[in-house]
Amino acid sequence: MSGSNAVFRALADPTRREIVKLLRAGPMNSGDIAERFPSAWATISRHLAVLREADLISAERNGNSIRYELNATVLQELIEHIFDWTKKGADNA
Amino acid sequence: MSGSNAVFRALADPTRREIVKLLRAGPMNSGDIAERFPSAWATISRHLAVLREADLISAERNGNSIRYELNATVLQELIEHIFDWTKKGADNA
């Protein structure tokens, strides 16, 4: 999936945006994340996979559990991307 | 559809993002927009409706045709919205 498309698609879902916001505070385990949502663990796990594919978060195995961390860089790039849109002129992607 | 959710959903589609980018140069008729895409006019028209619902563009009847204009304010707000995510701390929406 091509770069920014995956990011936009990932952020189109409210639950996934909530996960992103949740991870601002710092890294969390998959289970700790899932606990905060009404959906089943497996459902959240799939959401995490989508965010991972978009590179919005990164996963790291930590013994038994898996630690998810927000990828602030990608958010920053997204902001710049949209910011470019607000400028008239050339066909800057 | 609640505010920012509509915006994120609208931008999740590549064609709709192209339309947004196209309108940076200035207002355009529905037909002139549609001509630039391989999809059928009706398909583009529906995309325009989605963007309109998200308030990313505004429509104005101009005699026979309808003029679409980019709503730069909403893009600006979106940037600020995402920017807030990059800050740790409180649960700022």
Added chain:
DNA sequence: TAGCTTATTAGCGCAATAGCTAAATAAATT
């Protein structure tokens, strides 16, 4: 009014996505 132009809405098919439960994988523990 009829007819042309411009644009949207309706209805259908198909592919993609979100949700669930159950099964599978992985690491730690006994």
Added chain:
DNA sequence: AATTTATTTAGCTATTGCGCTAATAAGCTA
């Protein structure tokens, strides 16, 4: 090795979303 804990993958159903064609609406002009 078998069990427990943590998480993902698989298989299913239901909903949503995109694109098409055909039909409808709104404005203009003869």
